[in-house]
Amino acid sequence: MDRQELIEQLAVPTEAKIVMIVMDGLGGSIHPDKKQTELEASVHPNLDALAQVSACGVQDPVASGITPGSGPGHLGLFGYNPIRYLIGRGLLDTVGIDVPLTPQDLTARGNFATLDLDKGVLTDRRAGRIPTEENIRLCKKLSGLKIDGTEILVQPVKEHRVSIIFRGEGLSDFLTDADPQKEGVPPIPAKTLKNEASKSAEVVNRFLEECRNRLKGETRANCLLLRGFSKMVNLPSFSKIYKLDPAAIALYPMYRGLARLVGMTILDSKEQTLAGEFETLKENWNKFNFFFLHFKATDSAGEDGNFEKKVKAIEEMDHQIEKLRAMDPDVIVVSGDHSTPCAFSGHSWHPVPTIIYSKKAHYRGPERFTEYQCAKEGFLGRISSTEIMPLALANAGKLLKYGA
């Protein structure tokens, strides 16, 4: 029995409300020029005040030294073992475009590309980054295809990028990419990695051939490249395990998709800002008892290596914390799906500072909400991301005693 199965046995439905604030890429590291982390440099009195009365610590999203993508980072926060459940790239892109998936679906991400028909080689893997409107027009050209009983849905993403769903019986994702990843060479077919994928390889390769036929008149986007084949992952239901009625508030499709994969209800915000997200939270306060609220700006600034911008993003969240506390949740979790230090301009393996506030249980936390103070002065010490959901449930009074 893994930890989540134990939690499922002990969780009981109650009225208590849990809010999980995910500040994407929250964790930083000491910047070589600033000699501080982003949290240390920012002014966030409301987060500090919350930390002071909470169980704080740092959490490893996957394991020591592992730099997680957004998929494993969120699965861990939702309490799912991110090594046991892996979400493939194609699936992650596809869940992000708000198309409901079925368990047999095989997904892939794709690029429109330019193929020199005379020489038979790729001259632009991104088809000159065609505008999204052109992408939408081309996807219509490729719609309605059915090969060997398998329906193929082609969805525009952005610029040259598309998302593909192969929907039919007996499909497998043990396939190599149908993308040479470079220019000046011919396109390549998908090959099987296991025998069970032979039907899939045939369907995929016939589909790619048919795409080239249908795109023949196009000057830039006359070819499709596919990669990251992935099947739907069968995640146990969040509401069944935790006996919660969960809702997700996220502006970016990928995070809405991740929440949908575990069965959360996706809420739309009128205003596409953090303030708008908190407005959505307030409006839906009485309808759910678990809210996942995703904030992207901390990660984007970290990816850009923009220290001041990440500091500002933290401060933007801080302003909303007062509103949140006014709603009087029973438990508030503040954490991130991974660290994105500006010093690295990308995700990193550093553990993420974490607050678990409880109305029911009283704690003494660090003076300030920073990486080092959470690690050194937090009552939780260093934990795994998958410990957050059990701790949130316990602190909300939603877990029965284990054993007599």
Added chain:
Amino acid sequence: MDRQELIEQLAVPTEAKIVMIVMDGLGGSIHPDKKQTELEASVHPNLDALAQVSACGVQDPVASGITPGSGPGHLGLFGYNPIRYLIGRGLLDTVGIDVPLTPQDLTARGNFATLDLDKGVLTDRRAGRIPTEENIRLCKKLSGLKIDGTEILVQPVKEHRVSIIFRGEGLSDFLTDADPQKEGVPPIPAKTLKNEASKSAEVVNRFLEECRNRLKGETRANCLLLRGFSKMVNLPSFSKIYKLDPAAIALYPMYRGLARLVGMTILDSKEQTLAGEFETLKENWNKFNFFFLHFKATDSAGEDGNFEKKVKAIEEMDHQIEKLRAMDPDVIVVSGDHSTPCAFSGHSWHPVPTIIYSKKAHYRGPERFTEYQCAKEGFLGRISSTEIMPLALANAGKLLKYGA
């Protein structure tokens, strides 16, 4: 998938260099008379300076409360689960005598002993601790034996101790010791613990009989006792898992043997001192990208319960740290395979203070490199020894992102 398998999927080869300094038995405990630990009592400004800018913590070599031998202690540092992989006593002795082993080999450690031929009982289990030269002469007497297709290699170790390799097909280590562990009783044969070991039991017992024949004329060493039967352990290759080209610098055979078991290249030092080991490191700097450097004196002093000597050993290492930093490694790990507090005159279960320095990632560490400061002020907190290799690789930029 265990953690090491995940790391194998994510590790990529790069030029970055990692140095792992193992101060054997590094961890101490508060001495009842001195009211300090050995690290607290020693003056080690270079280790302190390194700790101040590093991710520090304490590590459990195997698990809470477990006092490890050198085998599990080192396997954990190398990233191998020391509960999954156990190196038998016979094997540990044998790998230490620089004899290459094959996967079918059955190894054992042995003693020359004195048998009273009239009464048929053992009178001295150590044959009066015969000098090593006599041991060498006797081993020659026992050489060239072959029983039932199994070759038997008898290697002198020191004084009355020998190491035996049974080399042939179908051998098993499910055998009891052929050593009653006391005097005044007859020698005993090896017995099978599983049916698969019946051939091994027969070979071993016929070998012991033949030894008594060949040793008949000897007055002291006229009998051989065997214990710790162990087969070669099949450890996955260090370089294959981590994509590193590893070298080991160690003066004692056992540690060279442990490094050889995971596939490290063993380097010889001209001068058999710690300074000589660092000289070897410098000479080989451009040939490898991972160095394991073993220092024995901290453990020896701990085993002797000699507090001042252990303090001096720590200070001896401290003098070398400057040289090491001048080589400018990308990552430096300083830890131990277990604790050997002088207060215990032996190994103990206490977690071991640990430094992980990175050129790429910046940290704020404790003022001093001691057990308590690492535990309370280190950013890593308390970790498992098997987390050190993933952290070292991450801090050297050698691990890809996990998941999309």
